Amino acid sequence: MSDASLPYQIEDLAPARAARRIKGESRIVQFALVGVSLAFLCLFLFLPLISVFVEAGARGWQAYREAILEPDALAAIRLTLLVAAIAVPFNVIVGLAAAWAIAKFEFRGKSLLISFIDLPFSVSPVISGLVFVLLFGAQGYFGPWLAANDIKIIFAVPGILLATIFVTFPFVARELIPHMQSLGSADEETALTLGASPWRTFFTVTLPNVKWSLFYGVLLCNARAMGEFGAVAVVSGKIRGLTNTMPLHVEILYNEYMGAAAFAVASLLAGLALVTLVLKTVLEWRFADAIAASRRH
């Protein structure tokens, strides 16, 4: 349809909307389905979320402040930030490399590589921690050697890092790969034929093209890195002030019947989740086409 003038488009789009009135369900059915959906979401999403903030504030502002500014809590916050600050950039580099190799080149074993990158999604977080204990734990394959050389991985920060990276490994790559694939290589080829160096091409052409899906991936990766519980719980040893991340700190407080303090720290994580959701939603609205490709997993 080369002659798609404006009236044509109006004629083309509007009937679908008008016809929906003829074809849609009755108002009662619509009401019932919306009602069922809202009830379901209230029971499983909204009530839990609200309860975090209600319980956190149950003992008043002073108790909330104390729970968060207490040294062990601060140490947990610092460790969580440190872990994210290392795991996220690591995943950005690997994600970019993986997307470059997969989206720009044709090679044998590519779909296998993609499956392997996605693998951590289908592995239980506990198992993600377990594998590192089996390697580096006291009775693990490298345990005796590490002990002899006085290197601590399990029950120390390196183990937490490894487990976090394992769990968050696919996040950045899986947002970037479909986006880069949909963009093709024409822009890069143009830049190279114009004489740009490979690195210059990458930083001035490729990276700006995919920046929003990269940011999207970073957002999800960061949320998971800061919030990871199962994998970290297995390798951390939960030494207060040393190897406790925020989610682990929440668990300890909760198990010690310090509910209000646990929810206070939890409210920080819930706040992070809300900020993540808001940014994610804004990105999806504004850059729908850039992210669309990757949203259907």
Add this chain to the structure above:
Amino acid sequence: MSVAVTIESVEKRFQNFPALRGVSLDIQPGELVALLGPSGSGKTTLLRVIAGLEQAERGRVLFGEADTRALSLRERRIGFVFQHYALFKTMSVAENIAFGLKSRPRAERPSPAEIKKRVSELLELIQLPGLEKRYPSQLSGGQRQRIALARALAIEPRVLLLDEPFGALDAKVRKDLRAWLRQLHQRTGHTTVFVTHDQEEALELADRVAILHDGRLEQVGSPDDVYDHPATPFVCQFLGDANHLPVKVVGSQAFFQDRPVLGGLRQNQGGPASLYVRPQHLRIVDDAPLALPGVVEHLRRNGPLRRAEVAVDGLPKRLDVDLASQVAPAIGERIRLRITHGNLFAAA
């Protein structure tokens, strides 16, 4: 029942865009009518109003004597073939065709054996016997189109409506299906309305052609009628190539730049007018009283014909002239053209 479908001053707007501005049309039983028009002319909207997929804001559609506003979609018994066929891809061909029969209320529903028989009859009719178990994804475009037609015919429709029936097919398949559809219509005799933007298709296939433009019906008539006697300049230009000459009518003659070019006019008001002449209605002559001098500037092939582009003094656009194969002027040659037939419209 003398009239199958009566469309009475139907109006329909989308947001602020008037898609149909008072369209009236009678369709006779067994007739094959083409709704022809460019994109945005309202032809598909009119088809959807007839089907009941859109509600007209003003005016009404009658099936025989019955006002369709009182009928549910099922009661309308419309056979509708969508432009992209709208086959149900998770159903086999047999299930697709049987869908309408199986959708009837239990009391009216044929038995499974009857349905099966009806499906194979229809497949026979559309010349695709034995395809019952296939799925739409396993069929070619032309086959899908015919299955969609069989599905529409299965409910024994009062009216068969086809939306750009050949729009999604490639040129060769299009031609074959056109002839086939014509034959099928002759055999089954369904009252049929189809939408197309292809004037060739409309002229070849339809008993009558209804030409829409900007939501209005410009002209309705037999293919010969609308082609030879277009009612408006739009119809004249839309149905085929036409050269446009601004002329002045005095008495029984039309003058182009004070030179008489066409004579024997009757019942024409004097004054400025637009003369439309098709390329085949311009003939190269040695000398004649009513002739237009010009210079051949370009020659090209147009299907079986050769076509000359002739520059005429005082005309910004060159005239297209179809050449009889024996006379072939050279480029640069001065020739004289006689108008054998033209359509004259008083200037607005």
Add this chain to the structure above:
Amino acid sequence: MTATLSRWREPSILPGFGLALGITVTALSLIVLIPLAALFIKAASAGPADIWAVATSPRTLAALKLSFFGAFFAATVNAVFGLILAWVLVRYDFPGKRLIDAAVDLPFALPTAVAGIALAAIYAPNGWVGGLLAPYNIKVAYTPLGVMVALIFIGLPFVVRTIQPVLEELPADIEEAAALLGASRWRTVFTVLLPPVLPALLTGFVLAFARAVGEYGSVIFIAGNVPMVSEIAPLLIVIRLEQFDYAGAAVVATIMLLLSFSLILLVNLIQASARRRFGDV
């Protein structure tokens, strides 16, 4: 590029293939593949008799049963409500729709431990929801039912997010065709509109299921963790680890992984055969 390379990859003028693939494969091997291989080796090294003993011990079986059946139940609930939710979000207009659409992803964003303590709090006998159920003698928290609640929570986005784009792209004309052929709304929905969505529903179901089988953080707070009753398989792994029974932990983990992988494989096969038959579904 050398001849040996071009045999397994298409030539390209773009640079950096070696570097990019090198980084990817190295990181993938060190972080994911080698550690997972260590798990299988450890499990295998236990010896067939020990593996069998661990795998068939009543406590392991009970934990695996709870994790798999619980995940199955939760994914089924999610399939039903996720389908309704996606339908409502795609087809209806109502106030707050965008907010709700955004909120569906909460389980992706909320740390599992936070979800766990929040669910435990509201479904406990003295909690907002648990308190309403207590008079009817329905206990949710600290029972297998509590496990389901947590698994429903974390699986919720998967079904909605896989169905949504498919529903959005359903062509309007098949619906009109069905109506013109005389089908009731009910028949149109169940025979024309929903069948093309089924493959996506199945995918969403499996994603929710796979996630739920391995879930740990949101479950352990609400489960009560009574051995043989409300103890999930991942928790059993943690317990074995705490007892320094590495082989035992590895065997349970391996069984879980193999069961999940074979399920995912099975579903991929079903999808592939559906695609062959119905085209791009």
